[in-house]
Amino acid sequence: MYQDLREFIERVDALGALRRIEGADPRHEIGGITEVAAGRADCPALLFEAIKGFPRGYRIFTNATVSPQRAALALGIDPALRPLDALKAWMEKRKTLQSRPPAVVKDAAFLQHTIKGNDVDLAKFPAPIWHRHDGGPFIGSGSIVIMRDPDRGDDGGWINASIYRIQVHGRNKVTVQFDHAGRHGAIITRKYWDQGKPCPLAVVNGEDPALFIAGFEYLPAGQSEYEFAGAIKGAPIEVYPGPLTGLPIPAHAEIVFEGHLPPDTTLPEGPFGEFTGYYASEARPAPVMEVAAVYYRDDPILLGSPPMKPPRFHFGLPFRAATIWQNLEAAGVTDVVGAWQHVSQLMTVVALRQRYDGHAKRAALVAAAHSYMARIVVVVDEDVDPSNLNDVMWAVATRCEPSEQLDIVRNAWSSALDPRIPAADKARGITSHSKVIIEACRPFPWIGQFPPTSALSLAEARAVEEKWGDVLK
Ligand SMILES: Cc1cc2nc3c(=O)[nH]c(=O)nc-3n(C[C@H](O)[C@H](O)[C@H](O)COP(=O)(O)O)c2cc1C
Ligand SMILES: [Mn+2]
Numbered sequence: 001m002y003q004d005l006r007e008f009i010e011r012v013d014a015l016g017a018l019r020r021i022e023g024a025d026p027r028h029e030i031g032g033i034t035e036v037a038a039g040r041a042d043c044p045a046l047l048f049e050a051i052k053g054f055p056r057g058y059r060i061f062t063n064a065t066v067s068p069q070r071a072a073l074a075l076g077i078d079p080a081l082r083p084l085d086a087l088k089a090w091m092e093k094r095k096t097l098q099s100r101p102p103a104v105v106k107d108a109a110f111l112q113h114t115i116k117g118n119d120v121d122l123a124k125f126p127a128p129i130w131h132r133h134d135g136g137p138f139i140g141s142g143s144i145v146i147m148r149d150p151d152r153g154d155d156g157g158w159i160n161a162s163i164y165r166i167q168v169h170g171r172n173k174v175t176v177q178f179d180h181a182g183r184h185g186a187i188i189t190r191k192y193w194d195q196g197k198p199c200p201l202a203v204v205n206g207e208d209p210a211l212f213i214a215g216f217e218y219l220p221a222g223q224s225e226y227e228f229a230g231a232i233k234g235a236p237i238e239v240y241p242g243p244l245t246g247l248p249i250p251a252h253a254e255i256v257f258e259g260h261l262p263p264d265t266t267l268p269e270g271p272f273g274e275f276t277g278y279y280a281s282e283a284r285p286a287p288v289m290e291v292a293a294v295y296y297r298d299d300p301i302l303l304g305s306p307p308m309k310p311p312r313f314h315f316g317l318p319f320r321a322a323t324i325w326q327n328l329e330a331a332g333v334t335d336v337v338g339a340w341q342h343v344s345q346l347m348t349v350v351a352l353r354q355r356y357d358g359h360a361k362r363a364a365l366v367a368a369a370h371s372y373m374a375r376i377v378v379v380v381d382e383d384v385d386p387s388n389l390n391d392v393m394w395a396v397a398t399r400c401e402p403s404e405q406l407d408i409v410r411n412a413w414s415s416a417l418d419p420r421i422p423a424a425d426k427a428r429g430i431t432s433h434s435k436v437i438i439e440a441c442r443p444f445p446w447i448g449q450f451p452p453t454s455a456l457s458l459a460e461a462r463a464v465e466e467k468w469g470d471v472l473k
Helices: 005-014 029-038 068-075 083-095 184-194 209-214 225-233 319-330 359-369 389-399 423-427 444-449 458-472
Strands: 018-022 045-049 059-062 113-116 138-140 144-148 159-163 166-170 173-176 199-205 238-241 248-250 255-261 266-269 284-296 301-304 336-342 347-352 376-381 406-413 432-440
Touching: 005 018, 005 045, 005 068, 005 301, 029 045, 029 059, 068 083, 068 209, 083 319, 083 336, 138 199, 144 184, 159 184, 159 209, 159 225, 166 284, 173 199, 173 266, 184 199, 184 255, 199 248, 199 284, 209 225, 319 336, 319 347, 319 359, 347 359, 359 376, 359 406, 359 432, 376 389, 389 432
Parallel strands: 018 045, 059 301, 347 376, 376 432
Antiparallel strands: 045 059, 113 284, 138 166, 144 159, 144 199, 166 173, 173 284, 199 255, 238 248, 255 284, 266 284, 336 347, 406 432
16 A cells, blocks of 8 residues: 555556646646546546646645545555446455554654744745635645644544645735534634634645555544544554644544634635536634644645536545445445446435335435536446446436326425525525435336347457457557
């Protein structure tokens, strides 16, 4: 397994999936190149070097895990697996993950350079303006925010380490955006602020991809993303206590900020292009971090992961579909052969071998319940590859009679980011939407009479590919 971001980049290079780009402008251009690359079938990872206006050594890495292959690599799963097989391998691995507490080490690569107090000037680092109408430069688009729950337990307290975007507002000020008050970072901040105390935190820009993945997972409060990342890697995350805050900071991190959020202090944050492909809101108040110290490695690499218009997404394997798949099994829904998400999580597909009438709907309702912001939930038979949108739409167009096999679930789980919820409704606190369930399965009562398919089965197609694939290259 790779040790840190640098080793991960080496592995990506060895797979032939890295492109080095010189001379790009952090204002719009780095974001634009990232978006175009992410929309291509080969979807390369990008290492921006010699960035316009900055010394050569300051680098930005984007599209890290946007392809299925690199998402698998980051999880320690064979990158040669087909996407659905890779997601299944992750679902199986996730079920039995062994939590690994971080290990405290005596030195840290990020201590190679330190800037403190009045010398802090964040303009030293290239912070892109990712999308045309963003409210400013965002140094953190895939950065991890580290905080300690002030209600300390015997083990020194719960450390939360998840992804919240970071906008730069001046020499030593950044904002941290919590999407809603239930985010663990928001809950912890509130606990300090309610006592009239500043909330200490560290921001890690350029972290281990396993931490990037852990930072996206919905883990319960009290559980540390560090332990989940250690579990992915099968080895503890090495941490070094921050010189000012004592917070455990990944020793191999590229660029680290340490500081605090002064009580009840905010600045207007955003707008920022969202993963739906829209701007969700105008600038809104967000907590302000006063950056007291910056640490960085030689030739530091910022990990950038801007939200982009679908189908581009931070992760080329739909991790939340793996959780849905796991939940279906845990709920007793048998014979699920696959789950996937398209349109950047906005559409969920479940494939299963129907055993009884109502089986498909049972799966659909569980999947719909767990589909954040997805308006479309589709169930297909076992012969349809849920990761292939063409196959899925073929099933929809040939097996689903709309007058019989569509259902609408109202007031279901969405978000303030949903572009289709009217602003006036959002102002009244509405963040739910409706979901359509499309049963694109052969109707169970006459499944035996359904016309047989003429195309190769998935297994037959694979056998042909194995024997004849080279001729077709
Ligand atoms: C690249 C990326 C950027 C994200 N940006 C934000 C953000 O700015 N604010 C936010 O609240 N959640 C953001 N998220 C989602 C959270 O990181 C995710 O829901 C996480 O589970 C929240 O962690 P928590 O449960 O510890 O609060 C982002 C996720 C990714 C992958
Ligand atoms: Mn958390």
